[in-house]
Amino acid sequence: MRSPGNDEVGVTIGRGPPVRIHLSPSPGRDFDDKTAYTLTFQNLTYKVTVKKSSSDGANAEKDLLKNISGEASPGEILAIAGPSGAGKSTLLDALAGRIRAPSLEGVILANGKPVDGKQFRKLSGYVMQHDALFAYLTVKETLMFSARLRLPGDMPMHVKAARVDMLIATLGLRDCADTRIGNEQVRGVSGGERRRVSIGVDLIHDPAVLFLDEPTSGLDSTSSLHMVQNLYEIATDRRRTILMTIHQPSFRILEHIHKIMILSRGSLVYSGTYPDLSIFLTDYGRRVPDHVNVLEFALDVIEELQESPHGVAALAHFHSTRSKLPPSLAGLSNIGQLAEAADFATSPCMETLTLCHRSILNIARTPELFLCSLALMILTGMVLGSLFYGVQSDERGIFHRTSFFAFSCALLLFSCISALPFFLLERNIVMRETSRGAYRTFSYVVANGVVFLPFFFIQALLFTLASYFLVGLVRDTGAFFLFVTTMFLTITVGNTFVTFLSTLVPDFVAGTTIIAAVTTFMFLFSGFFIPMSDIPHYWIWFHYLSTFKYPVELLQKIEYSHIEHWRDGISGSDVARQLGFGDVSIRGNLGVLVGMVVVYRIAFYVGLRVRRSSTRK
Numbered sequence: 001m002r003s004p005g006n007d008e009v010g011v012t013i014g015r016g017p018p019v020r021i022h023l024s025p026s027p028g029r030d031f032d033d034k035t036a037y038t039l040t041f042q043n044l045t046y047k048v049t050v051k052k053s054s055s056d057g058a059n060a061e062k063d064l065l066k067n068i069s070g071e072a073s074p075g076e077i078l079a080i081a082g083p084s085g086a087g088k089s090t091l092l093d094a095l096a097g098r099i100r101a102p103s104l105e106g107v108i109l110a111n112g113k114p115v116d117g118k119q120f121r122k123l124s125g126y127v128m129q130h131d132a133l134f135a136y137l138t139v140k141e142t143l144m145f146s147a148r149l150r151l152p153g154d155m156p157m158h159v160k161a162a163r164v165d166m167l168i169a170t171l172g173l174r175d176c177a178d179t180r181i182g183n184e185q186v187r188g189v190s191g192g193e194r195r196r197v198s199i200g201v202d203l204i205h206d207p208a209v210l211f212l213d214e215p216t217s218g219l220d221s222t223s224s225l226h227m228v229q230n231l232y233e234i235a236t237d238r239r240r241t242i243l244m245t246i247h248q249p250s251f252r253i254l255e256h257i258h259k260i261m262i263l264s265r266g267s268l269v270y271s272g273t274y275p276d277l278s279i280f281l282t283d284y285g286r287r288v289p290d291h292v293n294v295l296e297f298a299l300d301v302i303e304e305l306q307e308s309p310h311g312v313a314a315l316a317h318f319h320s321t322r323s324k325l326p327p328s329l330a331g332l333s334n335i336g337q338l339a340e341a342a343d344f345a346t347s348p349c350m351e352t353l354t355l356c357h358r359s360i361l362n363i364a365r366t367p368e369l370f371l372c373s374l375a376l377m378i379l380t381g382m383v384l385g386s387l388f389y390g391v392q393s394d395e396r397g398i399f400h401r402t403s404f405f406a407f408s409c410a411l412l413l414f415s416c417i418s419a420l421p422f423f424l425l426e427r428n429i430v431m432r433e434t435s436r437g438a439y440r441t442f443s444y445v446v447a448n449g450v451v452f453l454p455f456f457f458i459q460a461l462l463f464t465l466a467s468y469f470l471v472g473l474v475r476d477t478g479a480f481f482l483f484v485t486t487m488f489l490t491i492t493v494g495n496t497f498v499t500f501l502s503t504l505v506p507d508f509v510a511g512t513t514i515i516a517a518v519t520t521f522m523f524l525f526s527g528f529f530i531p532m533s534d535i536p537h538y539w540i541w542f543h544y545l546s547t548f549k550y551p552v553e554l555l556q557k558i559e560y561s562h563i564e565h566w567r568d569g570i571s572g573s574d575v576a577r578q579l580g581f582g583d584v585s586i587r588g589n590l591g592v593l594v595g596m597v598v599v600y601r602i603a604f605y606v607g608l609r610v611r612r613s614s615t616r617k
């Protein structure tokens with residue numbers, strides 16, 4: 001029953017008074033909202049098919065999770081422990097809705113309601129084991145961009161800023177708020193601070209349930225303790241449900257953990273509190289020596305059992321006979337309901353502006369990269385200008401012009417490959433952000449397309465200024481600007497092509513190889529090396545797809561159609577006709593280049609969506 005005028009539902013459990021459960025209309029609208037989720041899971045089983053390397057080639061099924069049941073409550077930290085390869089991250093992913101239903105069996109309920117992966121992902125936060133943050137942004141900027149993307153668009157900016165400040169204080173990041181995140185090349189915040197920023201990014205919308213994969217990995221003992229203390233405060237003070245995987249935590253860390261689940265080879269072998277673990281082991285016949293870390297001792301026992309002929313089956317069975325299973329599904333079916341989560345916190349327009357702003361800041365922080373590429377344009381333009389200096393109106397002039405046009409296009413298109421590492425790095429961050437519902441993929445595709453356009457234009461202009469007059473191309477304002485426009489569109493096509501392929505390639509090495517190979521073939525089929533009439537009919541489609549064909553034709557046509565007097569009463573248009581460019585339409589070819597940009601952008605969008613759906617969310 002929903003009360004008018006507020007966002008609470010009254011739910012009667014048994015004979016008790018109605019429980020008031022606050023429903024926030026959009027996640028994180030109210031920093032102090034009371035939304036609290038109990039996550040209950042029963043009989044989670046996850047199998048994957050593993051291809052056998054043996055000669056019979058038969059596939060085998062591997063159980064990554066076997067009938068795991070448990071419960072995570074608000075105000076508590078549930079830690080998932082176990083030896084390496086036990087299935088900790090897999091269980092966390094399953095609970096966070098990152099593994100799709102057909103391969104995952106069992107039931108996951110949030111406040112007694114079946115979890116709809118998409119909706120639940122918006123109400124929860126997931127912090128991955130490996131950070132993916134922009135190195136050149138400061139801690140505060142990183143959190144502020146997250147706030148601008150993940151908090152409601154109608155929330156005033158000062159309220160978002162206040163929330164960021166509060167989060168910075170909560171996570172103990174005050175001293176490094178204005179320090180850059182950093183990476184291998186740039187000095188930045190410490191490993192512990194970096195982890196806390198990653199947590200902050202996913203905490204900004206105040207998710208009711210927070211999943212963390214190894215939040216203390218790579219941290220020293222003090223930083224690990226600090227981190228878990230932060231999480232403890234968030235869980236207890238704000239009644240958040242926190243689930244995390246851990247690796248060999250110290251005594252002091254264990255004091256901050258309310259419940260532990262221990263896995264071994266996909267089976268649950270313990271579920272309960274840390275103090276009860278000692279009793280459990282003793283009852284199983286493994287007395288815990290004095291003054292040892294009981295969890296470490298338990299992991300040693302498990303590793304020993306894993307090596308034994310019967311494995312951990314007996315321990316798992318012993319646990320199942322003693323454990324109190326979570327309440328039955330029937331008993332839970334009416335307790336509360338999932339808060340309605342808006343699909344996205346803010347409008348596509350606001351998302352695009354915020355993403356543009358973030359990109360501009362990143363570009364501004366790495367001026368050397370961009371200045372380097374601009375300097376390269378001037379330098380190569382001048383080298384080409386000096387090489388083809390002062391072309392004449394004769395046969396050699398035609399040959400030199402054609403070579404200059406073809407080489408200029410090749411240079412601009414091949415130089416776009418250098419953008420690949422940049423896009424690959426950004427791809428990781430964008431995939432994470434969009435998979436958690438931080439913003440629309442479409443907004444990113446638009447922002448990424450728009451933000452670099454001025455830079456591409458400056459590149460095209462500098463290259464043209466450095467080469468056009470030295471080569472001695474036609475002195476005509478219209479021809480000059482058409483030349484700049486062609487160069488600009490060529491660079492834009494090349495970059496959109498590389499961004500699109502960056503969604504498909506697995507890594508940098510494969511990416512450069514594939515992009516270089518495809519670009520080389522596009523050059524080969526452009527009509528420059530083999531005239532179009534000589535290209536076999538079964539390859540002609542590749543000629544039309546070539547990113548070289550249209551700009552090279554355009555440059556020829558622009559040049560000759562603006563030369564009124566070539567020589568001996570022959571006009572430039574006559575030369576163009578003789579060269580086979582008479583029918584080329586300047587508008588038509590410019591249109592094709594614009595069309596290619598649009599098509600590659602759409603393909604980029606589709607590529608990102610497909611890649612996202614084929615990986616764990």
Ligand SMILES: Nc1ncnc2c1ncn2[C@@H]1O[C@H](COP(=O)(O)OP(=O)(O)OP(=O)(O)O)[C@@H](O)[C@H]1O
Binds near residue numbers: 050
């Ligand atoms: N898609 C998959 N196909 C086959 N095996 C997989 C797949 N995903 C995970 N595994 C295997 O499942 C087991 C559990 O993996 P998981 O990452 O959950 O372990 P973990 O307990 O988190 O390990 P660690 O502590 O080393 O990170 C491992 O043996 C892993 O190799």
